[in-house]
Amino acid sequence: MARPGGRSARVQEAVHAAVRELAAEVGRDALTVPQIAARAEVTPSTVYRRWGDLQALLSDVAVERLRPETPPQDLGDLAVDLRAWAEQFLDEMASPAGRAYIRDALLGDADGANAGQCSAYAAEQIDVIRARAAGRGQSAPETETVLDHVVAPMMYRILFRPGGLDAAYARRLVNGVLRV
Numbered sequence: 263m264a265r266p267g268g269r270s271a272r273v274q275e276a277v278h279a280a281v282r283e284l285a286a287e288v289g290r291d292a293l294t295v296p297q298i299a300a301r302a303e304v305t306p307s308t309v310y311r312r313w314g315d316l317q318a319l320l321s322d323v324a325v326e327r328l329r330p331e332t333p334p335q336d337l338g339d340l341a342v343d344l345r346a347w348a349e350q351f352l353d354e355m356a357s358p359a360g361r362a363y364i365r366d367a368l369l370g371d372a373d374g375a376n377a378g379q380c381s382a383y384a385a386e387q388i389d390v391i392r393a394r395a396a397g398r399g400q401s402a403p404e405t406e407t408v409l410d411h412v413v414a415p416m417m418y419r420i421l422f423r424p425g426g427l428d429a430a431y432a433r434r435l436v437n438g439v440l441r442v
Contacts, residue, residue, distance in 0.1 A: 276302040281323045321370025324363040325379050334387050340395035340402050348412055348432040356420050356427045384413050403439050411439040
């Protein structure tokens with residue numbers, strides 16, 4: 263993990279940017295460490311020292327790309343907010359790019375840290391929705407309950423049974439956790 267600033271952060275950003283650019287230009291499967299290092303203007307040994315191998319680098323980039331860019335929408339009601347978030351989550355994760363990022367995040371994750379970080383992203387988003395609901399006097403299920411009954415089934419289906427993944431599926435999962 264990079265320090266918040268300094269050379270380490272600059273190297274990480276340059277290498278991550280090189281991965282994204284080259285993946286768009288030549289495709290993910292054609293990427294090599296020397297090619298990425300040249301684009302990032304670092305030595306291949308810098309990449310190997312920091313990430314170990316190409317898969318670990320791709321995993322690190324994927325985790326960063328899976329980080330939500332904005333907080334969940336505030337639509338004024340727990341059920342509406344949670345449904346909107348679940349629909350967006352499913353749409354993003356089930357997209358071809360989302361699936362590729364999920365695969366990369368998990369493939370280079372020998373110790374489970376990347377999977378844990380991805381789970382933390384979802385939990386943070388759910389916590390925001392729960393806090394807003396509490397501020398409106400609404401009772402919300404625990405974050406772990408939403409993870410177990412909404413996020414986990416989605417991820418299973420995205421990875422192993424991708425058929426029928428649509429907004430209606432996301433709404434059914436949320437309705438089930440809310441017992442609507």
